[in-house]
Amino acid sequence: MKPEPINAGPLEDRVEALKPDDLTRALEEFRAVMTRDHAAALASCVHCGLCSETCHYYLATRRLDAIPAYKLGLVASVFRRHEGLLGKVAPGWVGARTLNHETIKAWIDALFGRCSLCGRCALNCTMGINITAAIRAARGVLAALDLVPPGLKSTVDTALIKGNNMGISENDFVETLAWLEGEMQSDAGFETARMYVEETGCRMLYTLNPREVMFFPLSIVAVAKIFHAAGESWTFSKDGFDVTNYGLYDGSDAHAGTMSGRLVTSMERLGAGTLVLAECGHGFNSNRWEAPQWLNRRYPFEVKSILQVVAGYLRDGRIKVDAAQNTQPVTLHDPCNLVRLGGIVEEQRYLLRHTARDFREMTPNREHNYCCGGGGGQLAMTNYADRRLEAGRIKADQIRRTGAKIVAVPCHNCIDQLMELNKHYGLGVELKTVCELVANALVVEP
Amino acid sequence: MGCINVSGRGVQINEEGFLQNPGEWNREVARELACTQEGLTDLTDEHWSVVNCIREHYLEHDLAPMVRKICVTTGLKLTRIFELFPSGPAKGACKVAGLPKPDGCV
Numbered sequence A: 001m002k003p004e005p006i007n008a009g010p011l012e013d014r015v016e017a018l019k020p021d022d023l024t025r026a027l028e029e030f031r032a033v034m035t036r037d038h039a040a041a042l043a044s045c046v047h048c049g050l051c052s053e054t055c056h057y058y059l060a061t062r063r064l065d066a067i068p069a070y071k072l073g074l075v076a077s078v079f080r081r082h083e084g085l086l087g088k089v090a091p092g093w094v095g096a097r098t099l100n101h102e103t104i105k106a107w108i109d110a111l112f113g114r115c116s117l118c119g120r121c122a123l124n125c126t127m128g129i130n131i132t133a134a135i136r137a138a139r140g141v142l143a144a145l146d147l148v149p150p151g152l153k154s155t156v157d158t159a160l161i162k163g164n165n166m167g168i169s170e171n172d173f174v175e176t177l178a179w180l181e182g183e184m185q186s187d188a189g190f191e192t193a194r195m196y197v198e199e200t201g202c203r204m205l206y207t208l209n210p211r212e213v214m215f216f217p218l219s220i221v222a223v224a225k226i227f228h229a230a231g232e233s234w235t236f237s238k239d240g241f242d243v244t245n246y247g248l249y250d251g252s253d254a255h256a257g258t259m260s261g262r263l264v265t266s267m268e269r270l271g272a273g274t275l276v277l278a279e280c281g282h283g284f285n286s287n288r289w290e291a292p293q294w295l296n297r298r299y300p301f302e303v304k305s306i307l308q309v310v311a312g313y314l315r316d317g318r319i320k321v322d323a324a325q326n327t328q329p330v331t332l333h334d335p336c337n338l339v340r341l342g343g344i345v346e347e348q349r350y351l352l353r354h355t356a357r358d359f360r361e362m363t364p365n366r367e368h369n370y371c372c373g374g375g376g377g378q379l380a381m382t383n384y385a386d387r388r389l390e391a392g393r394i395k396a397d398q399i400r401r402t403g404a405k406i407v408a409v410p411c412h413n414c415i416d417q418l419m420e421l422n423k424h425y426g427l428g429v430e431l432k433t434v435c436e437l438v439a440n441a442l443v444v445e446p
Numbered sequence B: 001m002g003c004i005n006v007s008g009r010g011v012q013i014n015e016e017g018f019l020q021n022p023g024e025w026n027r028e029v030a031r032e033l034a035c036t037q038e039g040l041t042d043l044t045d046e047h048w049s050v051v052n053c054i055r056e057h058y059l060e061h062d063l064a065p066m067v068r069k070i071c072v073t074t075g076l077k078l079t080r081i082f083e084l085f086p087s088g089p090a091k092g093a094c095k096v097a098g099l100p101k102p103d104g105c106v
Helices: A009-016 A020-033 A036-044 A050-054 A056-061 A068-083 A085-089 A101-112 A120-124 A131-144 A150-162 A170-185 A210-214 A218-230 A253-270 A281-294 A306-315 A347-355 A382-391 A393-402 A412-424 A434-441 B027-038 B045-061 B067-074 B078-084 B088-096
Strands: A204-206 A274-277 A302-305 A330-332 A406-408 A430-432 B002-006 B009-013
Touching: A009 A101, A009 A382, A020 A068, A020 A131, A036 A068, A036 A131, A050 A056, A050 A068, A050 A120, A056 A382, A056 A393, A068 A085, A068 A101, A068 A131, A101 A131, A120 A131, A150 A253, A150 A382, A170 A210, A170 A218, A170 B067, A204 A218, A204 A253, A210 A218, A210 A412, A218 A306, A218 A434, A253 A281, A274 A281, A274 A306, A281 A302, A281 A412, A302 A306, A306 A347, A306 A434, A330 A347, A347 A434, A382 A393, A382 A412, A393 A412, A406 A434, A412 A430, A412 B088, A430 A434, B002 B027, B009 B027, B027 B088, B045 B067, B045 B078, B045 B088, B067 B078, B067 B088, B078 B088
Parallel strands: A204 A274, A274 A302, A330 A406, A406 A430
Antiparallel strands: B002 B009
């Protein structure tokens, strides 16, 4: 393999323009985000190489610079240079690198350009190093310098300025829900089903990925139908509805806290009992696990995935389903942030076993499943699209081996990447959310 | 970064097949994008009604329209939009209409 010259892609000129003051600020930021846990992680890698075989970027390309230990090493070498005695007096001996223009370019290229923060390397690390968290922290240093690749940066900016990551206005949101309500009520058995907005005191506040409202609304109808069939008390908030959190991906805890805080504000304003997160992997990980730390507070309410809620309906007999409605072979994609990093593993399988005639697992599956390649903000970073599609081959091969015609995908971000893999690798499959399959199998009284 | 050939003229597209410069769009460019990037063999009147609706909204608001607006303006059913543009309204129809890639999970 011939090494390519490392560059920062569309950020190249901006990195070149960094002044000594900027580099000092970068180092201060780096020291600030390097907690004890990160420091221990950066000092612990024994270069055993086991992580190479866990990473879809490495498996698809066999590039040495795609190996997780290499990517972690880019961060660790800077830590050694600035925090360790040997690194200060004899950097060459210990492979220490100064935080300068070249290292920043290498960080951008590897940490944004060859990592989807999927956590598969960390799960398999012999030393138990949370490589994913260390890489996210280093991304946060780049975010503090405003060195985030353009597509990811504009998605974060849109969310921060406009309240959701696609800039949907309150009016457009409410009008779309009204339109969908009309469409839903024309389906037999759902004549009285509703889309509730701004109701107070409900049991559940439901959230959405903005792409559902903007372009792919059938998944919203599916969940509303399930809520109707279960007789649930639920509502949307007119402004705090965005389940996504691209602050998880640009690495900025401040950005991430602002985004998750909006859902908390909606919960408190509407007095709902449970915050229910749509089928969105990183939105689940962010809002269920990370957000209380970002906001430095305990939540006085429950946070659940819609999959937990719907699996509960089925277990408790609140909905009835007929698997004969979904006869095509179905397989299931495990979104990294929902499954490996989120802990929602069996609910989706329980639902699919009851709502599809022929449910087939991929291999490997559950927490060992491969990333689709679209996580970590990859889908937003157009400049790395070629690498994303190349790395997605591992997932495409997994899907093809199942022979399934439908892939159930409990994450809208993964769906988009899988739509591209479907086209690029000619898989010939249909992609659906789990709730779309459940809604299709619902048995409702006439 | 790539290039499509429109009547002997090179038009730049980005890594995902979206126009690099949305100002270079015309009907011929749309046809070329549809064929080379979206695998569509022809743009029918229905395709054009969606493309024109998106283009007009973009020129006025600098934003892609929501799929509701596309359905209401064109009178097409939601499912029909997905049949016309298998990559969906964002990566299919917006691309053919010459818009930049929308933000978010697309």
